[in-house]
Amino acid sequence: MSGSSGTLPGTAALTQVGRLATLSWEVLRAIFKRPFQAREWIQQCWFFASVTILPTALVAIPFGAVIALQLGSLTAQIGAQSFTGAASALAIVQQASPLITALLVAGAGGSAVCADIGARKIREEIDAMEVLGVNPIQRLIVPRVLAAMVVSVLLNGLVSVVGVLGGYFFNVVLQGGTPGAYLASFNALAQVPDLWISEIKALLYGFVAGVVAAFRGLNPAGGPKGVGDAVNQAVVITFLLLFLINVVLTAIYLRIVPPKAM
Numbered sequence: 001m002s003g004s005s006g007t008l009p010g011t012a013a014l015t016q017v018g019r020l021a022t023l024s025w026e027v028l029r030a031i032f033k034r035p036f037q038a039r040e041w042i043q044q045c046w047f048f049a050s051v052t053i054l055p056t057a058l059v060a061i062p063f064g065a066v067i068a069l070q071l072g073s074l075t076a077q078i079g080a081q082s083f084t085g086a087a088s089a090l091a092i093v094q095q096a097s098p099l100i101t102a103l104l105v106a107g108a109g110g111s112a113v114c115a116d117i118g119a120r121k122i123r124e125e126i127d128a129m130e131v132l133g134v135n136p137i138q139r140l141i142v143p144r145v146l147a148a149m150v151v152s153v154l155l156n157g158l159v160s161v162v163g164v165l166g167g168y169f170f171n172v173v174l175q176g177g178t179p180g181a182y183l184a185s186f187n188a189l190a191q192v193p194d195l196w197i198s199e200i201k202a203l204l205y206g207f208v209a210g211v212v213a214a215f216r217g218l219n220p221a222g223g224p225k226g227v228g229d230a231v232n233q234a235v236v237i238t239f240l241l242l243f244l245i246n247v248v249l250t251a252i253y254l255r256i257v258p259p260k261a262m
Helices: 009-033 038-078 083-120 124-131 134-172 179-189 192-218 225-254
Strands: none
Touching: 009 134, 009 192, 038 083, 038 134, 083 124, 083 134, 083 179, 083 192, 083 225, 124 134, 134 179, 134 192, 192 225
């Protein structure tokens, strides 16, 4: 694409979308190629986990509390207090948990990945690897994307447990709810596919966060300032894509999986 003044803004945006899709496909292909960078993958998993576990747990507690308190107040107004547990737990497991996980993985881990790749790019390390016949996508990008996916799935389970326990505590202790009714309503309405869709969302969110961070890191504007701008862009783009994907996946899930009968 030329950088002339006659270039349409929409054309440049479509070009970036196409390049991002191409990188996503190249990453998917490189996952199954050998040799697999197991050591790099383990190091990246540890890095992602170390920077996201504590913030994720700390965010999950107030998030679960807000959902439980709001739904507890709403169900009390309409006389459906017995369904507080099911409503809050399903909201946390299906929606809040994967989104919280993805936002922190993208904000903490993804920004670091983008900065690392961007620094390598401006130091021409990426070009040197290509000259030496080393595929930078297989060597650098794939371990980081897989680490983001694995940690997202594991953190999603942590957020679900912490969020549900926090919601239970605030509903039962602060709002005077009945422990038995909270648990019984959750058991009556929740089903295994609710957990599956939550984990699928977390897995896909982790992939998107990793690929977008790598894409912006591989294409900085130039110089240290360009790397900083790329990090900011990666986080914003990831957030926008996550909310869009969440709407699509939720709509598909509600169409395919019927609600559990009382």
